[in-house]
Amino acid sequence: MIAIAHELLEAAVRRMPEDALTPARKAALAHFATSGFPTVSDEDWKYTNLRRAVELSNTWLGNDIVASPESNLTAAAEEAVKAITESIDAYWIVVANGIATVDTMPGANDLRSNGVSITKLSQNGDVAAIIANDPMTSFNAALLQDGLRVRVQPSANPSKPLAFLFVDEAAQGDLSQARLIIDVDAGATIDIIEAHVSVGSDPQFANTVIQLRVADGARVGFVRIQERADSHMQVGKLIADLRRDAYFDYASFDFGGSLIRNDVAVNIMEPGASVNLNGLYLASGKQHIDNHTRIDHRVGPSQSREEYRGILGGRSRCVFNGKAIVHKGADGTDAEQSNHNLLLSETAEIDTKPELEIYAEDVKCAHGATVGQLDNSALFYLRSRGLDRDAAVQLLTRAFAARILAAAPIAETHAYIAQKTDQCLDALIHGDSQ
Amino acid sequence: MNMLEINNLKTTVGDAEILKGLSLKVNAGEVHAIMGPNGSGKSTLALVIAGHDDYVVTDGTVQYDGQDLLELTPEERARTGVFLGFQYPVEIPGVNNAYLLKAAINAKRRHEGQSEVDAFEFLQLAREKMKDLDIDPSFLNRGVNEGFSGGEKKRNEILQMVMLEPRLAILDETDSGLDIDALKAVAKGINAMRSPDRAIIVITHYQRLLDYVEPDFVHVLSEGRIVRSGDKTLAQQLEDKGYDWVREAAIA
Numbered sequence: 227m228i229a230i231a232h233e234l235l236e237a238a239v240r241r242m243p244e245d246a247l248t249p250a251r252k253a254a255l256a257h258f259a260t261s262g263f264p265t266v267s268d269e270d271w272k273y274t275n276l277r278r279a280v281e282l283s284n285t286w287l288g289n290d291i292v293a294s295p296e297s298n299l300t301a302a303a304e305e306a307v308k309a310i311t312e313s314i315d316a317y318w319i320v321v322a323n324g325i326a327t328v329d330t331m332p333g334a335n336d337l338r339s340n341g342v343s344i345t346k347l348s349q350n351g352d353v354a355a356i357i358a359n360d361p362m363t364s365f366n367a368a369l370l371q372d373g374l375r376v377r378v379q380p381s382a383n384p385s386k387p388l389a390f391l392f393v394d395e396a397a398q399g400d401l402s403q404a405r406l407i408i409d410v411d412a413g414a415t416i417d418i419i420e421a422h423v424s425v426g427s428d429p430q431f432a433n434t435v436i437q438l439r440v441a442d443g444a445r446v447g448f449v450r451i452q453e454r455a456d457s458h459m460q461v462g463k464l465i466a467d468l469r470r471d472a473y474f475d476y477a478s479f480d481f482g483g484s485l486i487r488n489d490v491a492v493n494i495m496e497p498g499a500s501v502n503l504n505g506l507y508l509a510s511g512k513q514h515i516d517n518h519t520r521i522d523h524r525v526g527p528s529q530s531r532e533e534y535r536g537i538l539g540g541r542s543r544c545v546f547n548g549k550a551i552v553h554k555g556a557d558g559t560d561a562e563q564s565n566h567n568l569l570l571s572e573t574a575e576i577d578t579k580p581e582l583e584i585y586a587e588d589v590k591c592a593h594g595a596t597v598g599q600l601d602n603s604a605l606f607y608l609r610s611r612g613l614d615r616d617a618a619v620q621l622l623t624r625a626f627a628a629r630i631l632a633a634a635p636i637a638e639t640h641a642y643i644a645q646k647t648d649q650c651l652d653a654l655i656h657g658d659s660q
Numbered sequence: 661m662n663m664l665e666i667n668n669l670k671t672t673v674g675d676a677e678i679l680k681g682l683s684l685k686v687n688a689g690e691v692h693a694i695m696g697p698n699g700s701g702k703s704t705l706a707l708v709i710a711g712h713d714d715y716v717v718t719d720g721t722v723q724y725d726g727q728d729l730l731e732l733t734p735e736e737r738a739r740t741g742v743f744l745g746f747q748y749p750v751e752i753p754g755v756n757n758a759y760l761l762k763a764a765i766n767a768k769r770r771h772e773g774q775s776e777v778d779a780f781e782f783l784q785l786a787r788e789k790m791k792d793l794d795i796d797p798s799f800l801n802r803g804v805n806e807g808f809s810g811g812e813k814k815r816n817e818i819l820q821m822v823m824l825e826p827r828l829a830i831l832d833e834t835d836s837g838l839d840i841d842a843l844k845a846v847a848k849g850i851n852a853m854r855s856p857d858r859a860i861i862v863i864t865h866y867q868r869l870l871d872y873v874e875p876d877f878v879h880v881l882s883e884g885r886i887v888r889s890g891d892k893t894l895a896q897q898l899e900d901k902g903y904d905w906v907r908e909a910a911i912a
Contacts, residue, residue, distance in 0.1 A: 604750045607746065608752075608755075609733070610743075610746075611760060611764040611767075611824075612767035612768050621760075622752070622755070624755075626754065
């Protein structure tokens with residue numbers, strides 16, 4: 227079993243400049259030392275092997291490099307940034323190789339005057355807020371150069387979504403750690419986009435953590451768009467804490483990456499909160515995409531709705547694990563979750579596990595999963611109307627994905643997501659007919 | 661030259677031989693009715709002509725406009741003017757009816773070297789034809805056959821036929837499960853398609869539809885073969901005497 231070389235990690239943490247984050251890094255390092263990277267013998271990581279990420283991390287740690295605090299992007303990366311930021315109208319904040327350049331961000335003033343403030347974690351000083359309670363969030367905190375602290379005030383009223391673009395390139399840093407801490411104050415309404423792009427053919431490993439706190443009566447629309455490069459790995463975690471009557475509407479889209487693991491952990495901490503989680507993953511070639519979600523209904527009444535859909539081709543492998551836990555006393559919980567998968571090739575594989583754990587009395591819960599292939603009679607029907615096979619497959623797969631596209635919040639993202647979905651399905655279908 | 665010429669067609673599905681040497685000639689301008697008891701091979705014939713790959717042709721030929729129809733993929737057959745109205749039209753949630761209609765028309769137009777259909781003209785034509793068939797205009801924006809009643813699905817098949825203007829239309833039990841109003845609407849749609857350069861094959865179990873769509877020829881299919889052919893009076897004879905009469909005649 228390959229593990230992270232602890233002495234190298236320790237040395238790397240020690241090399242980082244002394245600043246406000248230092249105590250948090252040291253605490254996280256100590257926590258990480260007790261666990262190391264998760265392995266396939268951990269139930270939550272049974273199907274996702276981080277061996278290559280560990281190897282890459284060890285090489286990177288051994289290279290004695292710590293990325294410079296100002297990260298300049300190459301022309302190729304700039305292109306990738308442009309492609310998305312010019313397509314989706316939003317206040318874009320670029321996090322390049324883990325480093326956010328918030329000072330030069332266009333629209334910063336505009337945001338501030340509309341009740342949204344963004345500062346560096348190191349400047350803000352509130353390092354106690356950094357969560358480092360599992361292996362990957364600890365690894366992130368131990369090597370975190372800096373993060374962003376976002377505060378959305380009750381009166382906030384930005385005219386566009388707040389969008390974070392995580393861009394990585396293998397040439398700049400094989401490893402990147404990024405962290406956002408977002409507080410949405412009571413009664414505020416905000417749309418947030420989390421986008422991932424990367425460039426370069428060498429392997430790269432990004433580890434991102436987003437902490438989101440949604441206060442009483444606040445409403446958050448959230449869209450994740452992941453289109454990392456073919457050879458790149460990412461582990462991401464979103465932790466969302468929901469207070470009284472909070473509303474969290476989330477949709478996730480996986481288009482790229484070689485190994486992607488995305489965790490969403492929602493904590494319903496006060497009554498009246500409501501959450502929607504929707505996800506679409508399109509995998510081809512040898513892609514590995516793992517979506518883990520966990521919704522803790524700690525109190526009732528509260529509601530959660532979850533639907534993830536996947537379309538898999540080639541030798542791709544996807545994982546879905548959706549856990550809803552209804553804690554003791556969380557009466558009045560209403561939870562539904564489902565996962566549906568379409569396999570376009572005989573060598574694609576899905577491991578799906580919707581889970582319900584119920585410790586309360588008065589609850590309404592349902593869950594289900596399906597795995598299937600394209601409906602041959604529908605395929606023939608379309609062909610008998612003159613559509614060629616590829617067009618018919620494209621239409622049927624698009625129809626399968628349509629529910630998730632329709633469920634996504636943040637209208638500004640819809641055209642882009644639809645276009646990416648079509649591109650991805652096209653590649654998936656043609657890749658498989660070869 | 662016949663538009664459609666089927667010679668000694670034999671097909672299997674799985675291990676079972678369904679068509680056991682079927683021959684049929686259809687000319688432009690003609691309406692043929694194919695009748696027969698359940699399991700005689702009526703739907704198999706329709707699906708083989710449309711190109712369903714569950715049906716394996718083991719012997720015989722099918723010529724369409726002088727070309728080997730069996731060589732063509734289902735979509736090529738459709739583009740050269742073969743249309744099958746399904747006995748059980750599939751529900752395809754998420755695929756918009758209007759989108760499919762337009763894609764089907766454009767596939768055919770591209771094949772004929774024409775430009776794509778104008779969106780406005782398409783909508784106007786679709787609305788007009790829907791009115792003729794008494795189909796609610798909102799159906800255009802719904803999923804293909806999604807949540808449609810049996811009668812609505814059949815009308816939708818007829819709508820596709822009139823929009824696509826095929827040269828050879830095969831209607832597989834389009835009349836089954838229809839109330840009298842729907843039957844009349846469907847018959848009206850079929851009759852409007854009658855033309856000197858088009859052939860229509862109506863497959864039916866009952867004589868009822870033929871009261872409204874008058875065939876030029878009636879064929880009786882039994883045990884995978886056409887056992888009797890005649891004019892429209894044959895349908896009436898069948899109605900009066902039942903299929904046993906034909907079966908006995910075939911054996912005799």
